[in-house]
Amino acid sequence: MREGLFETVVTHGMERELALSDLQSEIATVDPADQPHVIGRHLNAALARRLSAEKDPDRRLELVNRVLALVAETDEKIPAPTRELHAMRGPSGPGSPGRYDRRPATPLNDVALLTNSHGEPSLASELRAELTSADSVDLLCAFVMWRGVRLLERELTALRDANVPLRVVTTTYIGGTEREALDRLIRDFGAEVKIQYDAARTRLHAKAWLFHRNTGFDTAYVGSSNLSSSALLEGVEWNVRLSKSATPSLMQNFGPRSTPT
Numbered sequence: 001m002r003e004g005l006f007e008t009v010v011t012h013g014m015e016r017e018l019a020l021s022d023l024q025s026e027i028a029t030v031d032p033a034d035q036p037h038v039i040g041r042h043l044n045a046a047l048a049r050r051l052s053a054e055k056d057p058d059r060r061l062e063l064v065n066r067v068l069a070l071v072a073e074t075d076e077k078i079p080a081p082t083r084e085l086h087a088m089r090g091p092s093g094p095g096s097p098g099r100y101d102r103r104p105a106t107p108l109n110d111v112a113l114l115t116n117s118h119g120e121p122s123l124a125s126e127l128r129a130e131l132t133s134a135d136s137v138d139l140l141c142a143f144v145m146w147r148g149v150r151l152l153e154r155e156l157t158a159l160r161d162a163n164v165p166l167r168v169v170t171t172t173y174i175g176g177t178e179r180e181a182l183d184r185l186i187r188d189f190g191a192e193v194k195i196q197y198d199a200a201r202t203r204l205h206a207k208a209w210l211f212h213r214n215t216g217f218d219t220a221y222v223g224s225s226n227l228s229s230s231a232l233l234e235g236v237e238w239n240v241r242l243s244k245s246a247t248p249s250l251m252q253n254f255g256p257r258s259t260p261t
Contacts, residue, residue: 009042057082087133088215099162104129104241108217112241116234123225123239124151124232127209130219131155134211136165138254141227142205143176144168148227149184156189171196171204176226207239210254218244218251 001017008014010027018025030038047067054060058080065077087100105121106112114123131137132155149156159166168191170177177195185191196204209221223239225231244251 009038099158100133102129102132104219106241108219109243109245110241111243111246114221114223114237114239114241116237122233123221123223123237124229126241127152127221127232128155130209130211130221131159133213134159134164135214136212137167138210138212139166139168139227140204140206140208141168141170142173142207143226143228144170144181144185145176145178145226145228146181146184147229148232149181151229151232156185160188160190166191168193169196169204170194173203173205181227208254216244220251220254 001014001021001023003023009030010018047064050063051060054063061078061080061082068076068078086103089100104126106126114121114126116122131152137159156166166185166189168182168185170182170193172195182193182195186193207223207225211219213219220242221239222242223237225235225237225239228235231237242250
């Protein structure tokens, strides 16, 4: 094994490798509170490797169901062919908003890095799809601009028509936020807007979206993009997409869904 830092579960195979190594190993006992996460991560990686090596879809499914039979209820077994539930929708009617018809290019269970690069989904396109399926939306953004709001106008209108709460926290820092943009968020889209004025003491420069879903598939975006057309479309921006199912500990850092101050 190479010299350096690790966070790897010690297996029987690793014990044999360590015994043959000339390097000094540092091993710590996993805290019982962390054990489910640590062992679960190891199991997930081991199972993913085994499934990748198995090329027959039916044998893959048989292997997964054997594992599930050991750790889960019978109802958790997967029938063939492997399928995913993607949406549940109520009956459509005249004048009702068409919600849940679009989904982000990044699966709700996955994480991603969005850079607005050619051939990849822009942040704007992903935000539009997220807005159409959210049950509440929170935005923490240093600079909110008219053209950025205009870019999401159709989705924000649908959000308002569906009575989906929209909360925005922004700042007057260096005068980047445009008053007309905030007025429109409040007047036309029913947003609850709070403004941080003490720029000398607290220089709010964060940019983050949180999309809460009653199904539990919350997602979030944290990165460099303000609410402007250039940042959402073609600007050199980096934004990380988080997922409650894939990165639950990071999503918890957004804190409780209380009224922003």
